[in-house]
Amino acid sequence: MAGVGFDGEALVKLLLHCCCGPCATVVADYFRRLGDEVVGWFFNPNVHPEEERVRREEVLAEGARRMELPLLPAGRGMGLDKFLLALARRGGSRCEACYELRLVETAKEAGARGFGGFSSTLLISPYQDVAAIADIGRRAAERFGLEFRSADLRESYRESCERAREMGLYRQNYCGCRFSELERAERRALRAISKLGARAASAPRRNGAGRQRHR
Numbered sequence: 702m703a704g705v706g707f708d709g710e711a712l713v714k715l716l717l718h719c720c721c722g723p724c725a726t727v728v729a730d731y732f733r734r735l736g737d738e739v740v741g742w743f744f745n746p747n748v749h750p751e752e753e754r755v756r757r758e759e760v761l762a763e764g765a766r767r768m769e770l771p772l773l774p775a776g777r778g779m780g781l782d783k784f785l786l787a788l789a790r791r792g793g794s795r796c797e798a799c800y801e802l803r804l805v806e807t808a809k810e811a812g813a814r815g816f817g818g819f820s821s822t823l824l825i826s827p828y829q830d831v832a833a834i835a836d837i838g839r840r841a842a843e844r845f846g847l848e849f850r851s852a853d854l855r856e857s858y859r860e861s862c863e864r865a866r867e868m869g870l871y872r873q874n875y876c877g878c879r880f881s882e883l884e885r886a887e888r889r890a891l892r893a894i895s896k897l898g899a900r901a902a903s904a905p906r907r908n909g910a911g912r913q914r915h916r
């Protein structure tokens with residue numbers, strides 16, 4: 702398939718690891734503009750709960766259909782237990798273990814299917830460590846004799862949100878794993894507590910005035 706805005710030969714047959722539909726919009730087009738022949742792949746065993754994982758996979762399928770992005774069948778065979786095991790084995794940063802799990806599997810899939818390189822939609826997220834993703838991606842690429850197509854696309858994150866809105870695609874408000882889901886709940890609880898605190902701070906003056914009138 703011809704890349705968006707590109708008339709020549711594809712530079713690389715590229716397997717694009719897709720974390721979700723919204724991020725895939727801009728990242729796929731970025732590599733297509735460079736002349737790569739891009740094929741998407743959903744592989745995210747970290748996403749919790751299962752309904753959310755299925756929803757993200759379906760939203761990616763809908764977005765890909767609309768932007769004529771071919772997709773490989775989603776990666777299976779690795780559940781949450783494998784994700785947790787990978788975290789425990791690797792130690793260190795939880796997110797780095799998570800990147801490694803997804804990128805190594807993407808490299809394996811790309812190598813087995815004759816792709817020349819791979820990349821990830823994670824590169825557009827301001828919530829991710831793009832330098833760590835690039836480093837882990839390059840090491841995975843070396844293992845499988847591929848190229849890791851890397852770019853810092855975080856400045857285009859807002860554009861991907863806009864594209865998702867225009868296309869009516871669901872956009873999640875937590876990264877994916879159980880930990881990030883709990884962190885979101887914690888942020889919400891702290892916001893609610895601070896609102897209650899602000900309300901309580903303005904309330905005593907009215908109560909005080911009321912008591913005085915009854916003296």
Ligand code: SF4
Nearest residue numbers: 796799876877878881
């Ligand atoms: S916060 Fe996101 S990148 Fe980090 S471990 Fe959880 S799902 Fe993976």
